[in-house]
Amino acid sequence: MGLPDHLDLDVHTSTTGPTGTVVPARIDGAADPAALGTQLSFDAIGDAGFDPLLFETTFVIVDLETTGGSAATDRITEIGAVKVRGGEILGELATLVDPGRAIPQHIVALTGITEAMVYRAPRIDEVLPAFLEFAHGCVLVAHNAGFDMSFLRAAAAELGHPWTFRRVLCTVKLARRVLTRDEAPTVKLSALARHFAVATTPTHRALDDARATVEVMHALFERVGNLGVHSYRELIDFLPGLSTAQRAKRQMTDHLPTRPGVYLFRGPSGEVLYVGTAVDLRRRARQYFTGSETRARMREMVTLAVSIDHVECAHRLEAGVRELRLLAAHAPAYNRRSKSPHRGWWVCLTEEPFPRLKVSQNPTTVAVGPIRVRGDAAAVADLIAAVTRLRSCTRRLSSSAAHTCTVTADGRRPVGGCHAASDTPVDAGGYTPAVERAAALMTGGDDGPLRTVLDRLQSLASAEMFETAARLRDRLAVTLAGLERCQRLTALCRISELVAARPDGSGGWELAVIRHGRLASAGVATRGVAPMQVAQSLTLAAETVVPGPGPLRGAAAEEAALVYAWLVTPGSRIVCSTAPFMLPVAAAARWGDWRETVATAHARSRELVALAG
Template sequence: MTVAVPRVIDVFQPSFEDLGRPLHDTTFCVVDLETTGGSPAKGSKITEVGAVKVRGGEVLGEFQTLVNPDESIPAFITVLTGITDQMVIDAPRIAEVLPSFLEFAQSCVLVAHNAPFDTGFLKHAAAQLELPWPRFEVLDTAVIARRALLRDEVPNVKLATLAARFSDVVPDHRALTDARATVDVLHTLFERLGSLGVDTLEEVRDLTAAVAPAQRRRRHLADGLPDGPGVYLFRDRDDRVLYVGTSRSLRKRVRSYFTRSETRSRMGEMLAIAERVDTVSCSTALEAAVRELRLIDAHRPPYNRRSKFPERQSWIKLTREPWPRLSIVNRVSDDADYIGPFRRAAAEAAVAALHETFRVRQCTTRFGKEPRRSPCALADLGRCLSPCDGSADAAAYAVEVERLRDALRGDRHGAVVERIDAKMREQAERERYEQAGVWRDRLTAFLRGSRRAQRIAGLARTPQLIAASPHSDGWEVHIVRHGRLAAAGILPRRAATWPWIEALVATAESVATPAGPAPAALVEETEAVLRWLEQPGVRLIEGTWASPRWSTARHLDRYEVHRSMLTV
């Protein structure tokens, strides 16, 4: 007889907290860097490391040190951060700092605002020093904010914006201060997530990468779409265009909206009300990009952020009258000298830089050849040649106008750069970094607008340009008239070249000659064409196009701070 002996099974009933690592019991290392530029691959170096170690809302320790980059810190970085060459000359080098930081951050979850920027620099430094990079788990507070906060709460997820609402610490582009502000933002975001039932590290990671139910329910919208270049339009039940996009593969791109790769909150809102997707197949990727711009301009979709309001662009004009002056206008209407287009605030900043450099009148009064009025305060200060009271010498004023015209056409002699650079250095030496930053922004606005005008003017004046680049099926050919894409097509292999091109020319859009430097198209369209023309392998078949010899682009890199640095 066999007696059954009951088996004793050790049963473990996990609690909810055992299903993941609770946020309140996880140690985080919040880090921020200051650097000499925006890309370690292009030679930018770390100048300061700041980090705060926290767990359960309690600060466990802080880490801060300046870093000697073994090179001069650019002036605009000093203006931005306040870190000078003198401050870092006795500081340790990254070879000493990085091992200490890695020891401080050991066994922590790494946190940063716009984390790819900071972790990219740290990984690059580790690779150069041949140090093993720990397999840190990384959280990005900018990504979490996009998922946890509503669009009505904050206009954007920049650290300065979030800290102004959720922290008493004011970010100042110093590493430890910004890290402390990020800690406050992190804790506030965790509180918001807690109200949503998210209280473990794993749930935070899933939330920032999760596919929303609205996305999953509409995956069928991608069914049957063509697999080639073109434009796609999301529409709602009333046939209103919600969003316009472009892709080299329409099917793959639209499908991506229903996967974890799509994390933008506004796209989640859009997908919740989208009912269908229309597509427009195009011959080339450039044609698709151009059609996208035109459709955005035509429909003004609520979920597109760029290129929706071209009429809001401003140009700076040197007027044609007896005593010329600078004027901000909404469109190009004649063959006067213009630069732009700008946003209105940028145009005003650029005009301020020009008025600081050239003593042309700033009043808007219409004068005859011999005006008779009382001089203004600017004349008394020597900042205007004072044509208003008749004391100005016409020849001297003409020379000043010609110097201004030279600046608008490329600043060949560097007059604006020299003058504003001196203003920046003067303010920085007096430790008035905020005012120095204002002058930097004014100079950068002028340089950007001037470079933009120079780039598009040459193409805008070209009646017809035919160019081609290699394509897997032959050659992609584009016809451009006065900066506007007039026709596009793929020249098949073994096809008779000139008969095919002549047929394409015959079907191309007719384009009228535009006024001044403005193209016969949206400026963004002409810039898209320019980017294509500048690609390797593009060949000109008919027409000529060239960039100006004297270009403000040669100055711009010295003063333009990388965008990723402005958002941290």
């Protein structure tokens, strides 16, 4: 049985017209896809490679009357909405709304809506669901859209309704883009209605103003059509005032697939200008040629670019790793981060008869890092040396020598003196326990020495030496952060091979082969494909990884961190591993609650400073 030639559908909730009479909001004419089924979202349309023309797009033009100008404190008194497609009105919705509060006299004078008119009108909790259903799947349009959308979003949030409208068109912005100042000194709705000689006169009543906005919108569409703008996506690109040359460069993205991967913008000589990752390569690259890209640096890069290369990847993890490696290989001028994957400072336990801690960019076997700021690394080294009694003097000592830094007459360490100072010389054998304590602390074998810092903090607080206590607290927090990150990554990088899987959200599995913290192979077992067979194939084809020096076995910290985050995401599973994936029993991760307390204290301090300022 086919569809009827004419449909007359009543909205479930009655609506009130401008005069207070009940008017059914109905849809006349051709069947509305939004009413009969599920309309494709713009993301889905983009994924399908279809850019809807303006006359194929369904718009809902909405206008509100309110008790004032603040969505936080004022309320809606009237909603008017018109649904149109292809120049044809598909339906209208209009209703007064009881705001539940008094309407100011100047608002009554402006709109003519009195408290007597809204006394028996429905509340917003009755009206909003009908509007959301009426507008579902459409592009919302309003004159000065920021005002109307702020009230609708606030009402939806207050009532617990999800706000799903990601596409909003403002006719004020469109008019200012299309019309010159000489042609339209002001873009008020009443002025534009006179300029285009529309049939409906704006009256500061919701439905009348929505109807007038429909005619203004269509008149503006005629103007942009003459400029070569025919689809909704082209209209969005047109609004920010992009140059014709910049819009024309969008064709560089036509060959890109709609798959995860890495994209590379190249300059006139083939040099790599910028590297980025995307879940959908084509869609992400096209955003650089639209109004959504507002960064001046990126617009400059797009102006220089002549082509876009890409590397398809199995999933996000592989794309992220490939990006890091390409950044390190090319050091693109327009990327701000990750150009030096091995950059950072390490707190290293030296390999000599009387080991000490030093800050270096080259890690030793026992080290903590990498730490971005050298000053933080120096603070970590000083705190670890202090709590483990490692020497902080820099003299070279042979195995037969003795450490002779001494304490003061009252038995205290001199100010700025060696942390291993004692009243008697110490030979290499007597110094060994301090080295073992430091190594155990740095590798997660024993965090007992750090607990002495908590006792010191308590003593300082009891003595009301709050500034000194705060400085010590911050040094401990920095130390714990460096220890925790290094111990987590070290636990991963010591495993010679680990195969893991993670659900892809479509019934399949993302798979990764990880060797010494580096991604060696990646793939996907789609729904219906045996994942173990794919995992075995990936393992056989994985690249060989030779471990290097240092706690991370030569892996770049950023890559290891990316892999670690993927592994510990809920849903990830270890398929097989040559060694357990675990942290030491006394790892700094045990201090997570204390660090969170410190972070909360810092946030509160910033709030108080802001309030005081």
